[in-house]
Amino acid sequence: MSSVAHTETAAWIVALRVARRKARLRLIAIMLGLVVTGVGLTLVTGPSMTTPSELLRILAGYDVPGASFSVRELRLPRAVLSIIAGMSFGLGGVIFQTLLRNPLASPDIIGISAGASAAAVFAIVVLGWDGSAVSILAVIAGMAVALLIYLLAWRDGVAGARLILVGIGLSAMLDSMIAYVLSRAPAWTMQDALRWLTGSVNGATLAEALPVLLSLTIFGGLLLARRDNLEAMRLGDDTAAALGVPLAREKLLAVMAAVGLIAVATAVSGPIAFVAFLSGPIAKRITGPGRSPLIAAALVGALLVLLGDYTGQHLLAGRYPVGVVTGALGAPYLIFLIIRSHRSGREA
Amino acid sequence: MTTLNVEALEAGYGSRTILTDLDLAVPSGAITAIVGANACGKSTLLRCLARLLRPTAGQVVLDGRSVRHIPTRDLARRLGLLPQSPIAPDGMTVADLVSYGRHPHQGMLSRWTQHDDRAVAAALEATRTADIADREVDQLSGGQRQRVWIAMALAQETDILLLDEPTTFLDIAHQVEILDLLVDLNQSRGTTIVMVLHDLNLAARYADHLVAIRCGRLHTAGSPESVLTERTVKEVFGVSCRVIPDPTSGKPMMLPLGRHRAGAGLSTEDTTS
Numbered sequence: 290m291s292s293v294a295h296t297e298t299a300a301w302i303v304a305l306r307v308a309r310r311k312a313r314l315r316l317i318a319i320m321l322g323l324v325v326t327g328v329g330l331t332l333v334t335g336p337s338m339t340t341p342s343e344l345l346r347i348l349a350g351y352d353v354p355g356a357s358f359s360v361r362e363l364r365l366p367r368a369v370l371s372i373i374a375g376m377s378f379g380l381g382g383v384i385f386q387t388l389l390r391n392p393l394a395s396p397d398i399i400g401i402s403a404g405a406s407a408a409a410v411f412a413i414v415v416l417g418w419d420g421s422a423v424s425i426l427a428v429i430a431g432m433a434v435a436l437l438i439y440l441l442a443w444r445d446g447v448a449g450a451r452l453i454l455v456g457i458g459l460s461a462m463l464d465s466m467i468a469y470v471l472s473r474a475p476a477w478t479m480q481d482a483l484r485w486l487t488g489s490v491n492g493a494t495l496a497e498a499l500p501v502l503l504s505l506t507i508f509g510g511l512l513l514a515r516r517d518n519l520e521a522m523r524l525g526d527d528t529a530a531a532l533g534v535p536l537a538r539e540k541l542l543a544v545m546a547a548v549g550l551i552a553v554a555t556a557v558s559g560p561i562a563f564v565a566f567l568s569g570p571i572a573k574r575i576t577g578p579g580r581s582p583l584i585a586a587a588l589v590g591a592l593l594v595l596l597g598d599y600t601g602q603h604l605l606a607g608r609y610p611v612g613v614v615t616g617a618l619g620a621p622y623l624i625f626l627i628i629r630s631h632r633s634g635r636e637a
Numbered sequence: 638m639t640t641l642n643v644e645a646l647e648a649g650y651g652s653r654t655i656l657t658d659l660d661l662a663v664p665s666g667a668i669t670a671i672v673g674a675n676a677c678g679k680s681t682l683l684r685c686l687a688r689l690l691r692p693t694a695g696q697v698v699l700d701g702r703s704v705r706h707i708p709t710r711d712l713a714r715r716l717g718l719l720p721q722s723p724i725a726p727d728g729m730t731v732a733d734l735v736s737y738g739r740h741p742h743q744g745m746l747s748r749w750t751q752h753d754d755r756a757v758a759a760a761l762e763a764t765r766t767a768d769i770a771d772r773e774v775d776q777l778s779g780g781q782r783q784r785v786w787i788a789m790a791l792a793q794e795t796d797i798l799l800l801d802e803p804t805t806f807l808d809i810a811h812q813v814e815i816l817d818l819l820v821d822l823n824q825s826r827g828t829t830i831v832m833v834l835h836d837l838n839l840a841a842r843y844a845d846h847l848v849a850i851r852c853g854r855l856h857t858a859g860s861p862e863s864v865l866t867e868r869t870v871k872e873v874f875g876v877s878c879r880v881i882p883d884p885t886s887g888k889p890m891m892l893p894l895g896r897h898r899a900g901a902g903l904s905t906e907d908t909t910s
Contacts (some may be wrong), residue, residue: 298767299751299755301767302736303754303762304753305730305732305770306732452649520737521737523724523726524725524737525720526719527689527718528737530688531689531713532737532738532740532741532793533712533713533742578726578729579728580733
């Protein structure tokens with residue numbers, strides 16, 4: 290083999306890579322455009338519409354009587370929380386799905402979101418807590434449930450299918466706990482506690498969104514920085530280890546970061562139904578096979594929450610929290626996945 | 638030259654011990670084939686060599702240093718492994734998969750370089766997979782797919798390559814093709830190759846060094862002529878056989894003797910009829 294031939298092959302694989310990267314960047318740009326459009330829609334829509342020129346003036350800091358308050362204090366925090374919570378759910382979900390090589394292995398299916406919710410409902414209704422104490426407890430509970438699933442699924446190592454089944458069981462138990470606590474709740478805490486059933490961005494404030502932004506920056510940054518190791522783990526544990534990935538450490542880091550993303554976002558917006566579960570598969574459908582779509586999944590998550598919330602607020606008769614809309618999208622997909630995996634005869 | 642040795646190795650899964658008191662020196666720059674009956678510990682030995690399994694006693698020593706003390710990434714630059722059934726994610730292309738071989742050479746900070754591209758290109762060409770670089774791995778035939786996985790291990794540019802049954806599930810033409818490819822690599826790059834093989838005759842023909850494992854212990858190691866004997870085959874596999882020189886290569890060739898159809902002329906134990 291001559292070195293000229295090497296150069297030709299090398300040039301070809303470089304060309305293949307560059308073409309794909311361009312295509313991926315174009316898709317990311319389109320999705321970013323859609324997110325910006327969604328934010329714009331959320332900001333201008335209300336009982337009285339704000340015109341784009343008014344909106345620009347408000348965002349530039351001018352006061353527009355009758356519109357400034359609702360844009361700055363109501364709609365902007367709502368859009369911001371929708372984006373960062375959606376990104377957290379999307380990224381956390383796709384990490385789980387990638388690590389366990391199964392679309393059903395999303396944290397909202399295997400009980401991690403339910404754990405965070407149950408703790409929050411308990412804190413609000415029974416302990417009478419509010420504010421950041423509730424969020425912190427929700428995060429701790431999310432981590433604890435993740436650990437519990439892992440321990441219960443352990444038998445000479447953890448197999449994906451067993452972990453998913455254990456998680457679904459735990460999730461059902463936690464859901465019934467939430468329902469029980471809510472049934473005992475006094476009327477004045479109901480509004481607050483109800484958020485923990487389906488998730489909602491109603492009454493969002495920028496102060497509330499801050500911890501979610503922090504967790505998205507820290508955990509999301511950590512995951513993106515280590516994505517090469519994450520990619521190599523898709524080739525199976527043995528191959529990844531042979532390629533120099535310190536498996537135990539990398540898996541633990543990735544799972545903890547994903548649980549952190551999910552739990553912090555859940556603590557603020559509630560478990561917005563099925564966003565974690567849907568984002569990865571939708572992103573994969575959009576970007577095509579190849580690398581696991583981390584950034585695309587985060588953007589799809591943001592879009593799902595933004596557009597779901599917009600639909601629930603403005604397009605349906607009556608007002609619904611975002612989780613009701615995303616739930617209606619996610620449930621059929623869940624059924625489809627279960628039927629398909631059953632038909633193809635594979636485990637879970 | 639890299640040296641790989643096994644010292645008083647004991648290993649197993651859970652409380653079950655598979656390998657006991659095993660010593661082995663892997664000859665540098667040669668092709669070694671590990672043979673033995675099913676469940677005798679061949680793959681376990683290979684997993685210990687690759688540090689996928691931690692020994693319960695003894696150690697695997699690479700260049701005078703226990704592999705347990707070598708950082709994972711360093712080890713992956715010196716020792717490559719092709720597992721028995723590696724997973725290719727849906728829709729991954731050949732070029733992408735082979736590029737993973739460069740993983741241990743990438744740091745948190747170092748970027749992909751021209752050298753990486755050339756290493757991938759060289760691996761594709763050496764395995765004659767360059768022309769299918771844009772195809773998806775899961776749509777290839779078994780033989781092509783195995784060549785692609787070998788290309789990935791080649792792109793890793795290690796001195797030692799371990800392979801766990803690289804020819805299983807392949808038809809005879811592809812088995813020979815893969816083994817020829819490994820000999821090419823051994824000769825052109827001087828790569829030390831250690832593989833688990835099922836087919837004794839192919840092992841004797843292609844390997845410079847045979848290692849026979851019986852019930853988790855080293856039975857015999859040495860040249861094919863010294864290992865592939867009627868006695869060793871009887872002891873290791875529990876089957877009677879005749880060993881004759883391979884008419885083309887001159888290496889020993891084993892003909893198993895079952896209860897039927899062995900022919901009176903060949904059988905030594907066939908006394909009744």
